[in-house]
Amino acid sequence: MSPTQLTAGAVAAGTEGRELELLHGAGCVRPGPVTFVRGRGARLESDQGESYIDTTASYGVACLGHAHPELGSALGSQAADLWALTPSYANERRGAYLTELTASVPAPLDRAFLSNSGTEAVEAALKIARWSTGRTGVVAAKRGFHGRSMGALSATAEPKYRKPFAPLVPGFSHVSYGDEEALAEALTPDTAAVILEVIQGEGGVRPAPSGYLARVRELCDQNGTLLIFDEVQTGFGRTGTLYGFEADGVAPDVLALGKGIAGGFPMGATLFGERIGQLPPGSHGSTFGGSPLACAVAHRTLEILRRDRLAERAARLGTRAIERLEPLKGNGTVRDVRGRGLMIGIEVRGRVAPIRQALFDQRILTLAAGVNVLRLLPPLVIDEDDWDTVLDAITEVLS
Numbered sequence: 001m002s003p004t005q006l007t008a009g010a011v012a013a014g015t016e017g018r019e020l021e022l023l024h025g026a027g028c029v030r031p032g033p034v035t036f037v038r039g040r041g042a043r044l045e046s047d048q049g050e051s052y053i054d055t056t057a058s059y060g061v062a063c064l065g066h067a068h069p070e071l072g073s074a075l076g077s078q079a080a081d082l083w084a085l086t087p088s089y090a091n092e093r094r095g096a097y098l099t100e101l102t103a104s105v106p107a108p109l110d111r112a113f114l115s116n117s118g119t120e121a122v123e124a125a126l127k128i129a130r131w132s133t134g135r136t137g138v139v140a141a142k143r144g145f146h147g148r149s150m151g152a153l154s155a156t157a158e159p160k161y162r163k164p165f166a167p168l169v170p171g172f173s174h175v176s177y178g179d180e181e182a183l184a185e186a187l188t189p190d191t192a193a194v195i196l197e198v199i200q201g202e203g204g205v206r207p208a209p210s211g212y213l214a215r216v217r218e219l220c221d222q223n224g225t226l227l228i229f230d231e232v233q234t235g236f237g238r239t240g241t242l243y244g245f246e247a248d249g250v251a252p253d254v255l256a257l258g259k260g261i262a263g264g265f266p267m268g269a270t271l272f273g274e275r276i277g278q279l280p281p282g283s284h285g286s287t288f289g290g291s292p293l294a295c296a297v298a299h300r301t302l303e304i305l306r307r308d309r310l311a312e313r314a315a316r317l318g319t320r321a322i323e324r325l326e327p328l329k330g331n332g333t334v335r336d337v338r339g340r341g342l343m344i345g346i347e348v349r350g351r352v353a354p355i356r357q358a359l360f361d362q363r364i365l366t367l368a369a370g371v372n373v374l375r376l377l378p379p380l381v382i383d384e385d386d387w388d389t390v391l392d393a394i395t396e397v398l399s
């Protein structure tokens with residue numbers, strides 16, 4: 001069977017079809033025409049036995065690929081010992097992970113709040129900023145994306161996400177990403193934080209212009225404003241370094257992490273330093289956050305990322321992609337090719353949907369970022385031949 005329409009409302013037949021109907025009944029997910037039953041590395045297998053190359057890593061989450069056997073073992077052995085434990089009680093597994101996580105950050109970000117998603121990590125960052133500065137304002141960037149809870153959504157700029165849920169949290173403003181002067185003007189004595197992605201993901205895979213983040217750091221310091229980096233999408237090797245900010249040599253005061261942090265297991269983390277202080281007991285929390293189960297998988301993920309030098313691998317495969325795709329620029333279809341490591345955006349003239357469909361017909365799963373950017377966020381372990389197959393297919397479709 002060759003699936004036909006990627007987003008046309010097709011629903012698989014059978015029990016899974018009923019499940020999909022129930023899920024899609026909520027309305028906020030677009031139905032896809034294929035049912036997947038298992039995955040390994042960057043490959044997904046359908047219930048028809050067809051193999052797809054996955055360049056989405058499930059929104060960039062499965063950084064070590066699908067069903068990594070060592071993550072399965074970490075999960076299984078922790079599951080035999082202890083699943084849930086409130087953060088009030090010490091746990092060796094959680095302690096060991098937090099030691100590793102905070103040691104992985106080249107800045108004094110030695111305090112951690114653990115949660116279950118990128119949105120929660122951002123939400124905590126915003127609350128930490130308001131609480132520790134006693135100010136209320138937050139400046140974020142146009143085209144930025146930070147999540148969908150009311151606080152994170154208030155930092156998110158795109159009207160299509162915001163409009164249906166207005167009014168949002170007061171105190172948020174948005175400036176053009178990369179515009180230092182606009183930021184300088186937006187800062188006031190009441191600005192608690194500036195929140196930015198180091199490469200805007202959802203907004204079209206847009207790396208910060210050279211020198212911009214350093215200037216933002218200066219402006220924040222001059223104004224007594226905290227700098228929050230949202231590395232939910234860019235963290236954990238995706239952009240060719242463990243954290244995206246390493247490439248710019250600019251450290252934040254607060255760091256929000258998620259997606260690849262636990263290789264596909266739900267987790268979020270917000271790191272901050274001594275300078276920020278401590279939140280009052282009970283002022284913030286998360287029932288499931290930082291369970292020994294999540295910490296076991298996150299710890300193993302970090303070890304494997306390091307052991308297998310996956311950030312370096314992402315840098316190498318990303319460079320290869322840019323070199324292969326850049327000549328397409330200006331060919332009448334492709335406007336721009338950008339990104340870093342295995343976070344790549346290809347901006348096209350017109351809509352990207354037919355291009356994603358053409359790739360889907362070749363059994364390649366891709367993401368969009370907005371209406372005209374093809375976004376690639378493959379597992380960092382993607383097989384080199386598969387990566388070449390993807391680049392060949394994109395070249396052919398866009399030529």
Ligand SMILES: Cc1ncc(COP(=O)(O)O)c(C=O)c1O
Binds near residue numbers: 118147201202231
């Ligand atoms: C930069 C960024 N921040 C926050 C989020 C929200 O993360 P989650 O969907 O895990 O809540 C996302 C999700 O795409 C993201 O890309």
